[in-house]
Amino acid sequence: NETGCLSIIVLGASGDLAKKKTFPALFNLYRQGFLQSNEVHIFGYARTKISDDDLRNRIRGYLTKSADDDEAVSEFLQLVKYVSGSYDTPEGFQALDEAIAKHEICRNTTEGTARRLFYLALPPSVYPPVCRMIKTYCMNKSDLGGWTRIVVEKPFGKDLASSEQLSSEIGSLFDEPQIYRIDHYLGKELVQNLLVLRFANRMFLPLWNRDHIDNVQIVFREDFGTEGRGGYFDEYGIIRDIIQNHLLQVLCLIAMEKPVSLKPEHIRDEKVKVLQSVVPIEDDEVVLGQYEGYTDDPTVPDNSNTPTFATMVLRIHNERWEGVPFIMKAGKAINSRKAEIRIQFKDVPGDIFRSKKQGRNEFVIRLQPSEAMYMKLTVKQPGLEMQCVQSELDLSYTQRYQGVVIPEAYERLILDTIRGDQQHFVRRDELKVAWEIFTPLLHRIDNGEVKSIPYKPGSRGPAEADALLERAGYVQTHGY
Numbered sequence: 001n002e003t004g005c006l007s008i009i010v011l012g013a014s015g016d017l018a019k020k021k022t023f024p025a026l027f028n029l030y031r032q033g034f035l036q037s038n039e040v041h042i043f044g045y046a047r048t049k050i051s052d053d054d055l056r057n058r059i060r061g062y063l064t065k066s067a068d069d070d071e072a073v074s075e076f077l078q079l080v081k082y083v084s085g086s087y088d089t090p091e092g093f094q095a096l097d098e099a100i101a102k103h104e105i106c107r108n109t110t111e112g113t114a115r116r117l118f119y120l121a122l123p124p125s126v127y128p129p130v131c132r133m134i135k136t137y138c139m140n141k142s143d144l145g146g147w148t149r150i151v152v153e154k155p156f157g158k159d160l161a162s163s164e165q166l167s168s169e170i171g172s173l174f175d176e177p178q179i180y181r182i183d184h185y186l187g188k189e190l191v192q193n194l195l196v197l198r199f200a201n202r203m204f205l206p207l208w209n210r211d212h213i214d215n216v217q218i219v220f221r222e223d224f225g226t227e228g229r230g231g232y233f234d235e236y237g238i239i240r241d242i243i244q245n246h247l248l249q250v251l252c253l254i255a256m257e258k259p260v261s262l263k264p265e266h267i268r269d270e271k272v273k274v275l276q277s278v279v280p281i282e283d284d285e286v287v288l289g290q291y292e293g294y295t296d297d298p299t300v301p302d303n304s305n306t307p308t309f310a311t312m313v314l315r316i317h318n319e320r321w322e323g324v325p326f327i328m329k330a331g332k333a334i335n336s337r338k339a340e341i342r343i344q345f346k347d348v349p350g351d352i353f354r355s356k357k358q359g360r361n362e363f364v365i366r367l368q369p370s371e372a373m374y375m376k377l378t379v380k381q382p383g384l385e386m387q388c389v390q391s392e393l394d395l396s397y398t399q400r401y402q403g404v405v406i407p408e409a410y411e412r413l414i415l416d417t418i419r420g421d422q423q424h425f426v427r428r429d430e431l432k433v434a435w436e437i438f439t440p441l442l443h444r445i446d447n448g449e450v451k452s453i454p455y456k457p458g459s460r461g462p463a464e465a466d467a468l469l470e471r472a473g474y475v476q477t478h479g480y
């Protein structure tokens with residue numbers, strides 16, 4: 001483990017992402033002892049001219065979880081400083097560099113190194129100028145070693161061409177090991193569990209393929225709309241916001257082959273390979289929806305075709321998955337808030353219980369809320385009659401791991417950036433293939449060739465999506 005000065009610079013410090021996710025995650029890391037106060041300094045940077053205390057007061061309310069936290073919050077806030085400046089001119093970045101250097105000099109020890117982590121909580125349009133400024137004015141220059149890393153978050157472009165453009169601009173300034181592309185789904189407990197589940201359990205190995213699995217669903221639901229984010233959302237839509245990144249990352253971990261080892265590059269190599277096997281998406285395997293009232297937002301044009309809901313089938317052309325539909329489903333303003341993976345097995349051949357049987361085996365991994373995994377099995381209904389019933393083998397985290405606090409995705413991922421572990425970050429070639437998969441469909445949607453069907457907020461989404469699910473082979477199971 002490295003020692004020495006650690007400077008964490010949050011650019012876009014007064015924005016929503018910084019307030020709601022980045023600073024709270026840093027605070028939790030601090031409270032748990034992962035950020036030592038004699039080593040770390042946190043800088044907020046943004047255009048607004050405010051004081052250190054103004055910034056502290058703005059973020060304070062997002063940090064406290066209970067009254068017991070008050071002291072820790074105050075200690076943490078003392079580590080936070082503020083520098084103001086624009087995102088594309090030297091002055092602010094020179095001032096930022098001086099502020100960082102000052103802290104590095106006063107704390108530097110001969111065995112210490114200087115580490116600088118730049119977290120871009122900013123819209124991607126300013127990534128290139130900001131990266132250029134960091135590269136010119138704010139790199140770690142310590143003779144004692146150390147590093148400079150940058151953290152960026154989606155949207156990484158709007159399609160293959162714009163994403164590649166962004167990647168080359170950033171890539172001309174920083175090497176891949178310095179760039180951490182966050183997809184916060186990779187920091188969720190049950191997403192991190194997928195590799196263990198698949199490759200540390202003998203019972204799954206022979207079953208995890210087209211011979212036994214009928215279909216896979218990866219589902220994201222939110223019971224609220226785009227409130228306050230209409231302007232951003234309308235430019236992107238649900239496919240770019242959720243499916244092309246969060247759900248596709250989950251698909252990779254479900255479908256990829258076993259990596260050579262747990263080394264980040266070995267894992268990311270396998271993810272790229274499985275993405276390369278995804279075939280182009282057909283329009284008749286896509287249903288788009290838009291909830292009624294979405295265009296009431298003044299920042300959304302009245303004639304917007306942007307989907308707030310999508311169900312689609314991805315097909316993987318390889319030996320393991322040929323013929324198995326991967327159904328990706330995401331919707332805003334629908335009937336519940338949930339993210340889950342449903343792996344449905346084929347019917348039992350030559351089934352002697354056919355007339356009494358309740359349904360198929362299904363393995364469900366619930367990412368949120370209330371993390372759980374459960375397996376639907378057919379068992380004998382207890383009693384004198386020979387009746388079959390569907391029941392569950394249930395591993396619910398709140399029961400099984402009582403009292404264990406599950407870390408927030410951002411907490412874990414920021415810790416990884418400090419430790420230099422890129423396993424849970426998206427590599428440049430992975431991002432490129434992800435865009436290759438979706439760009440043709442996205443262009444057809446942008447041109448109005450694929451239309452969004454209206455649905456009622458709070459409903460299940462368009463009925464056509466359920467019909468698509470059925471066509472893809474999904475059979476509704478009983479129980480929960």
Ligand code: BG6
Pocket residue numbers: 184222241242339
């Ligand atoms: C973000 C999307 O990446 O993920 C949001 O931009 C979405 O639209 C959010 O609400 C969902 O994250 P989580 O962790 O609440 O499932």
